[in-house]
Every structure is written in C-alpha cells, then in structure tokens.
Amino acid sequence: MLRDCLQPARCPSCQAFQPAYEAVASYFHAEPKVQPEVWVARVDCAEETQLCNRFGIKKYPTMKYGHASDFEEGSEQGLAEISGKLTAEEVIKWLSKRLHTQYAYGSNKVIPHTVQNSSDASSASSNPDTAHQASATDIESATRLAWKYMMDSGDLLKGLDARQAFMDFVELMSASHPIPSCKEGSRSILQQAPKLWPAEELSGPLPELQQLPICGPGETKEEWDGCKGTKPGRRGYTCGLWLLLHSLAAESLPEETGGTFWMTAVKGFIQHFFQCSACANHFIEMTEQAEAESVRSRRDAVLWMWKAHNQVNGRLEKQEEEGKDGDPAFPKQQWPPSKLCALCHLPNSQDTDLKWNEDEIYRFLLKFYSEASIAKNTTDSFDAQAAVKQLYDIGRKSTQGSHALKIWLILLGLAAAALFACIRTQKAPNRKSRNTL
Numbered sequence: 001m002l003r004d005c006l007q008p009a010r011c012p013s014c015q016a017f018q019p020a021y022e023a024v025a026s027y028f029h030a031e032p033k034v035q036p037e038v039w040v041a042r043v044d045c046a047e048e049t050q051l052c053n054r055f056g057i058k059k060y061p062t063m064k065y066g067h068a069s070d071f072e073e074g075s076e077q078g079l080a081e082i083s084g085k086l087t088a089e090e091v092i093k094w095l096s097k098r099l100h101t102q103y104a105y106g107s108n109k110v111i112p113h114t115v116q117n118s119s120d121a122s123s124a125s126s127n128p129d130t131a132h133q134a135s136a137t138d139i140e141s142a143t144r145l146a147w148k149y150m151m152d153s154g155d156l157l158k159g160l161d162a163r164q165a166f167m168d169f170v171e172l173m174s175a176s177h178p179i180p181s182c183k184e185g186s187r188s189i190l191q192q193a194p195k196l197w198p199a200e201e202l203s204g205p206l207p208e209l210q211q212l213p214i215c216g217p218g219e220t221k222e223e224w225d226g227c228k229g230t231k232p233g234r235r236g237y238t239c240g241l242w243l244l245l246h247s248l249a250a251e252s253l254p255e256e257t258g259g260t261f262w263m264t265a266v267k268g269f270i271q272h273f274f275q276c277s278a279c280a281n282h283f284i285e286m287t288e289q290a291e292a293e294s295v296r297s298r299r300d301a302v303l304w305m306w307k308a309h310n311q312v313n314g315r316l317e318k319q320e321e322e323g324k325d326g327d328p329a330f331p332k333q334q335w336p337p338s339k340l341c342a343l344c345h346l347p348n349s350q351d352t353d354l355k356w357n358e359d360e361i362y363r364f365l366l367k368f369y370s371e372a373s374i375a376k377n378t379t380d381s382f383d384a385q386a387a388v389k390q391l392y393d394i395g396r397k398s399t400q401g402s403h404a405l406k407i408w409l410i411l412l413g414l415a416a417a418a419l420f421a422c423i424r425t426q427k428a429p430n431r432k433s434r435n436t437l
C-alpha cells in the first residue's frame, strides 16, 4: 500500500518526502529513545479517506503533531500541522519548538538527546514527570488514610460543623471518586451515616461508623506508586491527597455547577481534618479569595485547584532551594512541565515567565485525573515498532467502521504521536490537483 502511494508518478511529493519520513521515524523509534518520546506513524489517505477527512488533511504529504488526547478526540482541533517539501532536520526542528526541547539530530547520524535508562523506563508510569495519569494506588492509599485520619480525629469530630464537613466530603466521594470500590464504600457510609452519626449527636460518630471500610475490604497501609518518596516519611500521603482532590474536581457533577459543591466539601475537609495545620491555613486563605468564590463549574474547580497547587509548589520550591524539607529527588516545579504537556505551554512561554494555555491545561487535567484514565492505569513502555505497525494495520481497517477508527485513535493515544499522511493519486483522482506542493 505504502509502496504504491510513494510511486513518483502517483505522488511525487510523497516520494520525495519518504527519506525524510524514514529518518524521522528511525530517530524517534531507535533504542535508546530520545526524550520526550514521539510516536511516528503514517497513513495512506487514498485508502483511509474517512480518517484523513476527519483530521482535515488537505495537502500531501502533511504532518500532524499533537498530544495523545488530541488524536483520541478524533478531530483536527488542537493538532499542529506542517506540510511542504520538508527535510528530516526541518521536521525535528519543528517538533523541538513545539515540545520546547532541543532534539540533537545530525544530518548523518542520530545522537540521542537524553537517554532513558532501563530503571527509569520501568518506572515511567509512576514518575510525576512522565506519567500520563494519576496512579490508582496512590489515590486509594490516600483515601483509606484520609478516612482513618478523619475517624481518628477525636475532638475534631465534635460539633455540627465537623459533622457537616464529614458528610459533605463523603458525599463528594460517593459521587466523584475515580475508583469504583471507594465510590461504592463512600455511598454505603453515606447511607448509614444518619443512623451511626445522628445530627443531634454532637460528640462524634458511633464506633460502628469508624469500622466501615471506605474502599471495600483491604488494609489501610502506606502503599505508594508515583507518590513514593526516596525515604519513608517523604511525599506519600500529602502527594496522594492532592491527587485525590484533583481527581474529585475532574469528576465533579453536574459539569456546569458541580464546582461549587466540590469547593465546599474540599474546604470543609481541609479545614477540619487535614493534620498539617500550617498547610490547612494557607489553603483556606486561598479558598477565601475572590477567584475561589466564583468557582461554579467543573472547569472552574479543575483550573482553580491546578493554580492553587502551583501556588503551593512555588512557595515550597523556594523553601526547598534553601534546603528546608522536601525530597531532593522530586523538586517542586510549576506543573505540568512541557515534556508532559507541550501544548499546555504557549509558544512564547519561557522557564522564567511561564505562559499557559488554559484550554489545553483543562483537557490535559481531565485526562490525567479522570476516572477512565485512572482505571486504565496503562504504562507507556511498549514495543515501538510493533505499536506503529499495529497502528498502521488498524488504521487501514478504519474505513470499515467508526469502531475500528476509535481503536486506532485510542492506540495512538498511548503516547505523543506524529501522523504523516500521503496519498495514492490513482485511487483518488478528485484530489490530484492538490498534490503539487
């Protein structure tokens, strides 16, 4: 199929582009992989007409670049595009710019920019710089611990305000927790709470409530994945708690107004049950500012929490630089870094003056913290050559039905990807005039 497509008489531009395509694909697929990784695949638009129409391909060859989520959504929105008589150097330079990186590519040889060693590769799914979704293990551990700490709060559980804060937080988890067993556990607790913690009971819940499991059977223990610190006592619970609160925002319901209740419940939980009182005080100060008070929708909540977390990161980054506290292996940073979400950073963004694209941030955070991504908990380490072949094969079948198209896009969604399109003019005579570049 590709050979036909690249025959000079049928598509001279595609033929001319073939060496550049091969060079770019070899550069990104060669082991050890350059970082950030890019997945490269090609499609014959004469065969894959539906697919190419969907991505708005108008010139051949065309290269589209985007984060996995852009391809998953299956429209051309959010994808960057170049076409023309391109050399491999030009393509890689273009990608370097989009990804705010400097791929080291020589005209005669391939020089990996940074090398990922095997131990890094095996932990790619849990490294906060490279993971593409929050870890279910971290969120479940944080939920179990949050429940234990709440139930062990003693005097803090006394009074009407504490009961209301407890009820609100459990209600939020019962609607929006990304892990089904924790959602189910929260629902069950919510149903039994009026009996086990009657409204008039000002001295706290009955012991039976404390025995109920928040995430179903299983131990409450400190088991961390992406939140694992280099020493016990570092990271862990507070890291997992951030992930839990972000994911509750990403799943807040209803979409148009659920942000208001999310804010009330999170504020109540932090105020009453977060043991780090200095942290809680700072956080509550943030929730009392005008921007927090105007949170209405899911989008408002997700973006507000992202900004609040970055504000904390900024404050702690300075403290950590002065040698106070922190885990040196995980320095604080404004998040997400461009290697995790290139499109979240505006093209004129610089390390010293970050400029964000909030639409992209929102899309990225929804993916990162959504129930669907967390449940999948996929790893990024898989065979590049096999994946590209599979993409190509499934891409071929995509014209047979939208289901196949979906699978193809989801597969592409495992990592950032570049999509090359070329055309076999004989099969698509109506497009012949577009083939001259």
Ligand SMILES: Cc1cc2nc3c(=O)[nH]c(=O)nc-3n(C[C@H](O)[C@H](O)[C@H](O)COP(=O)(O)OP(=O)(O)OC[C@H]3O[C@@H](n4cnc5c(N)ncnc54)[C@H](O)[C@@H]3O)c2cc1C
Binding pocket: 128, 227, 235, 236, 238, 239, 240, 241, 242, 243, 246, 270, 278, 279, 280, 282, 283, 305, 306, 307, 308, 309, 310, 312, 313, 316, 326, 327, 330, 331, 332, 335, 336
């Ligand atoms: C509500 C709250 C307030 C806190 N306040 C303080 C404080 O005032 N002083 C103090 O010393 N410690 C505070 N902490 C603890 C501190 O923020 C960190 O949790 C701790 O230092 C461990 O840091 P970490 O490296 O694991 O990353 P964390 O900051 O815990 O982040 C966990 C993960 O969240 C993701 N992430 C990072 N930034 C963002 C973002 N902007 N949006 C979405 N996701 C993001 C990343 O994947 C990261 O690995 C607070 C914790 C919480 C939950």
